[in-house]
Amino acid sequence: MTYPNFLLIGPPKSGSTSLYHYLRQHPDVFMSPVKEPRFFGLDQNAAAIECERRRELPESELINDIETYKSLFSGVRHEKAVGEASARYLMTPGVPERIYAYNPEMKMITVLRQPADRAYSNYWWRKTSSIESAQTFAQALEEERSGKRDKWPRGRYIEGGYYANALKQYFRVFSRAQIKVYIFDDFIADPIGICQEIFEFLNVDSDFTPNVEKVWYSSGSFSNRIFQKLWDKSLVLRNAIRPHLPLGIRGWAFERVTSGMKKTPVPADERAELTEGYRDDILELQELIGRNLGHWFDAKNVVES
Numbered sequence: 027m028t029y030p031n032f033l034l035i036g037p038p039k040s041g042s043t044s045l046y047h048y049l050r051q052h053p054d055v056f057m058s059p060v061k062e063p064r065f066f067g068l069d070q071n072a073a074a075i076e077c078e079r080r081r082e083l084p085e086s087e088l089i090n091d092i093e094t095y096k097s098l099f100s101g102v103r104h105e106k107a108v109g110e111a112s113a114r115y116l117m118t119p120g121v122p123e124r125i126y127a128y129n130p131e132m133k134m135i136t137v138l139r140q141p142a143d144r145a146y147s148n149y150w151w152r153k154t155s156s157i158e159s160a161q162t163f164a165q166a167l168e169e170e171r172s173g174k175r176d177k178w179p180r181g182r183y184i185e186g187g188y189y190a191n192a193l194k195q196y197f198r199v200f201s202r203a204q205i206k207v208y209i210f211d212d213f214i215a216d217p218i219g220i221c222q223e224i225f226e227f228l229n230v231d232s233d234f235t236p237n238v239e240k241v242w243y244s245s246g247s248f249s250n251r252i253f254q255k256l257w258d259k260s261l262v263l264r265n266a267i268r269p270h271l272p273l274g275i276r277g278w279a280f281e282r283v284t285s286g287m288k289k290t291p292v293p294a295d296e297r298a299e300l301t302e303g304y305r306d307d308i309l310e311l312q313e314l315i316g317r318n319l320g321h322w323f324d325a326k327n328v329v330e331s
Contacts, residue, residue, distance in 0.1 A: 136205070142301045145163075
């Protein structure tokens with residue numbers, strides 16, 4: 027059997043980290059110990075160079091070669107479902123073809139979040155990580171619209187919300203039976219139910235109940251401005267230390283430090299304007315997945331993770 031046999035394909039800031047941790051609790055599910063290997067993504071070397079140029083977090087987990095990728099699954103014993111999670115797979119052109127060449131029987135899972143809310147959450151995640159220079163979400167969007175971010179792929183928030191176009195590239199390559207599409211609102215409302223549906227999709231015991239009390243990787247800023255300035259200025263130090271720490275320690279430390287952060291709600295006018303820009307794609311997505319998404323246009327329906 028070729029491993030992995032399923033993928034969590036994103037998009038970013040739509041619950042994939044929490045889902046990764048929930049699924050891996052199942053005794054018949056093995057998840058790669060490295061989240062975000064991005065093996066099927068675009069030129070990883072170029073991506074790493076761009077990250078460094080833009081002062082992004084080090085991408086020491088990017089996997090470039092097939093043997094290293096296969097080694098991620100060397101710990102598989104009896105598990106039937108073997109997966110990995112790379113949140114940028116959904117929106118990256120060429121990925122479906124690469125996945126198919128590796129394993130034409132691959133199963134894929136995506137959770138789609140209201141696109142304006144996803145963009146705003148992604149902005150705050152980058153602010154939390156001290157890699158976003160724009161002081162406001164509006165400023166970041168203006169820089170993207172003006173072309174200032176054309177060579178900064180991870181700093182572009184708007185383009186990451188055109189889900190219909192992204193899904194179509196997968197449906198052209200794989201049968202729809204191989205792709206499960208969930209809505210973020212449903213995942214937040216009933217994470218156990220969604221996990222059990224996924225377990226059934228993966229042909230493992232669907233009665234297993236994962237512990238879903240923890241929501242992974244919230245974002246925001248410190249209310250204390252001094253703490254926030256110290257956090258922002260610590261990026262170089264964090265980048266130097268991070269590669270030398272085990273993955274589990276990195277995640278634990280980041281969670282402990284950022285647990286006190288809060289993010290302000292997305293401004294209603296900015297959300298409405300951004301959502302309107304997605305209107306045609308959302309309507310096309312409805313037809314594509316057979317799901318009414320009218321609630322995504324409701325200004326009062328903001329679902330936070």
